[in-house]
Amino acid sequence: MTGAPAGLEPPRSRLCEFLRDREAEIIADWIQRMRAMSQARDLSDSAIVDHLPKILELIADFVESVHNGKPVSFGTLPKAHAVDRLARGFDLDNIVTEYGLLRRAVLDLWEARIGPTIDLGELRNFDTALDELLRQATVRYAEARDKLLKAVDRISESALGTADLETFLKDLLRATLESTESVDTAVVLLREGDTLRVRAAVGLEEGIDETFPITTSGGIAGHVATERRPIFIQDAASDPRVISPAIRGKGVRALYGVPLMRDDKVIGVAHIGSLTASEFSEEDKLLFRTMASRATSIVIKAQLLAELRRTESAHRFLAEASRQFAQSLDYEATLKRIARLAVPTIADWCVVDLIQNGALQRVSVSHADPDKETLAYELEERYPHDPNASTGIPHVLRTGRPELIAEITDAEMAAAATDSQHLEILRGLGLKAYIIVPILSRDQVLGTIAFVTAESKRRYSEDDLRIAEDLAGRAATAIENARLYAEGPR
Structure with a gap:
């Protein structure tokens, strides 16, 4: 009586059936072998496995073709797997190694479960399948890596070519569109307090003034910032998570957003969109994530440099203000200067x-455009302040407390307007933010100084408020000294 040795399956087993029946064992064994690679040591099992079940299924079909003659196509699977590995830090040698480990895992398990005998036709097809998968994967890996390196070079060139953050971001977005296959729109939003503001846009320029809260009610940008992970939407124009009129109006379909992170903190969000495709390739997603990640450090440096320059300018301004106050007792003329x-x-x-x-x-209205200064005086005459207003100059005068509005909303403008014509004028001025500080002397309010941004689109912060309060304090001292001098003996 003859039979298979103890622990072995009958020799009738085919390799194609073995690959399907023993998939879980093959994967478990392969994972353990992969753990020896430094790039895979800290990855989760699911990240290591990635496309392997589908790869084994295709290999089984290819092996079986020796019996049924059916053609088998690997499609884009080896390419997608290569792009995933590139995103996880694998190099080309690692790609070659993991396919070699798969070959060993299958053949070792076959020998342990079936024995040393194997159908040579199936073995040839098995080797051919692995060789072809590896060939396609390495070719695609090299192509994707080359594309990434070129994109990173574009980022470096853009950063070196300009000191202006908005120009750099726009160049970055143009490079994104040129480097990807189906991307038609790209947007970068940067964090300002608890909001995200669009700082650059290509293909969606009409949405350049949009801002969103960092909450799940803040549209796709708010979702990405809140969840701190990439988010893909198949039909952005109809998805309830998208609230941007620019995105909806443009009819954007596929949309992919990624957070810009620094030290585990979200500093912004970037997203790409397509007007024709409902999906982005893994390669395009990887390229966009890489460009966003590399750009983040440049954004941080630009923001720090801009803040340093703002601080230096503010200190020079305060120093000059003190010098002006010290030179003259005519505080009204000094305040105008x-x-x-x-x-x-x-x-x-x-x-x-x-x-x-x-x-x-x-006492004074100052703007770079004299016509707008005239308009401000006319508005004051036509629409005088309500002394009981709950915001603005009257409120600061009554309470003696400063007021900081980091971003003036349309609702706030509507509330401040007396009528529709007044609102239309205010909207036309393009006001963005304001600070109003009281001029205080011994708990007495002597007046106010208001700082407003418009054309510069600058948003104010607590640091700006401190500078404004510092100036108001110096103004109060100058006014008090001038009045004491006027009241003194002649």
Whole structure:
């Protein structure tokens, strides 16, 4: 009586059937072998496995073709697997090694379960399948890596070619469109407090002024920032997570957003969109993630440099203001000069109001455009402040507390407007943010200084508020000294 040795399966087993029946064992054994590679040591099992079940299925079909003669195509699977490995830090040698480990895992398990005998036709097809998978994977890996390196070079060139952050970001987005196959739109939003503001856009320029809260109600950008992970949407124009009128109006289909991270903190969000495709290739996603990641460090440096320059300009402004106050006892004339110094150093508009003889008087309005200064005086006459208003200059005068609005919303403008014509004028001015500080002397409010941004699109922060309060304090001291001098003996 003859039979298979103990522990072995009958020799009738075919390799194609073995690959299907023993898939779980093959994968488990392969994972253990892969753990010896440094690139895979810290990956989860699912990240290591990646496309392997589908790869084994294709290999089994290819092996079986020796019996049924059916043609088998590997399609894009080996290419997709290569791009995934590139994204996880594998080099070309690692790609070759993992296919070699798969070959060993299958043949060792076959010998342990079936024995040393194997159908040579099936073995040839098995080797051919692995060789072809490896060939396609290495070719695609090299192509994808070359594309990534070129994209990174474009980022470096853009960073070296300009010191302006907006210009760099726009160049980056143009490079993204040129480097990918089906991308038609690209947007970068940077964090400003608890909001995300569009800083550059290509293909969606009409949405350049959009801002979103960093919450799940803040559209796709808010979702990406809140969840701190890439998000893909198949039909952005109809997806409820997308609230941007620009994206919906453009009819964007596939949309892919990624967070810009630094030290585990979200500093912004970038997303790409397609007007024709409902999916992006893994290669395009990888390229975009890589470009976004490399660009993040450049954005951080640009922001730090811009903040340093703003701080230096503010300190020079305060020093010059002190010098001006010290040179003259005519504080009204000095305040007018200082208002002019403030534009455009720290504001696009600077307005000074003082209480004189019990009434509020406008001392100075400063803007780079004289016509707009005239318009401001006309607006004050046509639409005088409501002394009981809950915001703005009247509120600061009553409470003696400063007011900082980092971003003026349309709703806030509508609330401040007296009528539709007034609202239309305010909207036309393009006001973005403001700070109003009281001029305080011994708990008495002497007036206010208002700083407003518009054309520069600058948003104010707590640091800007401290500078404004510092200036108001120096103005209060100058006014007090001038009045004491006027009241003193002649």
